[in-house]
Amino acid sequence: MTEVGRTAILRAARRAFARKPYAEVTLRGIAADANVSASLIVKHFGGKESLFDTVADFREAAELLLAAPNEELGRHAVQTLVRWRRDNGLDLLVRVIFAAGIGDERVLIRDRFTDQVVRGFAERLAGEHVDLRAELIAAQLLGLGAAMAVDRTGPTASADLDLIADLYAPGVQALITG
Incomplete structure (x- = not known):
């Protein structure tokens, strides 16, 4: 299977599972x-x-986002998130937003996001309010991902990667360093 086919399947599956109860999702519909x-x-x-x-x-997302020392983690996470979307046409995290409804499968998506991404950041943090700071880091990354998903041709979609990191990463980094 080509990477294009895999991406199309995953994109369609993410949409289907986020918008419908598990029982209503069919492979034929995704296909x-x-x-x-x-x-x-x-x-x-x-x-x-x-x-x-x-x-x-979300393990792959967590591994990619957390693959830097804490001193560089904010910038790395922002650049990784933007680069991934640009290279793959998918966001690493935004699918969790669509799992906000009710249903066991949506709870599972949210729980895995929390276990794999939020707790991944929390384990790297020191000092006070570790859990809150980790949730706020995830929220900032989700916000950036959502902005890119909503306006695919806007300034965030086309701005220089380093410029985005220069503007956005200090807020993320402040939560990392406490």
Whole structure:
């Protein structure tokens, strides 16, 4: 499967699982949205359950965002988030926003986000209010991701990566250093 096909499937699956209860999501619907066959999804992801597990897994996002020493972590996280969206047409984190509704699958997405991303940041922090600061770091990164998702042709979408990091990362870094 090409990376384009994988990206299209994941994008369609993220939309489907975020907007509908798990029981209403079908591989055929995801396939139609991704412009691929349902059998291709089964071949590469297994069934609906394993595709959902892929969508609900934030480990890769956490690993990418946290792959820098604390002194550089704010800038690194901002640049990683922007670069990932630009390179892959997907956001690392925003799918959790669409899991705000009710339903066991949405709770699972939120719980995994908290366990894998928020707690990943919390484990790196020292000092007071570690849990609150970690949640605020995640909130700032989600805000940046949401801004890029909402206005795909606006200033954030096209601004120089270093300029975005120069403007945005100090707020994230302040939460990291406390």
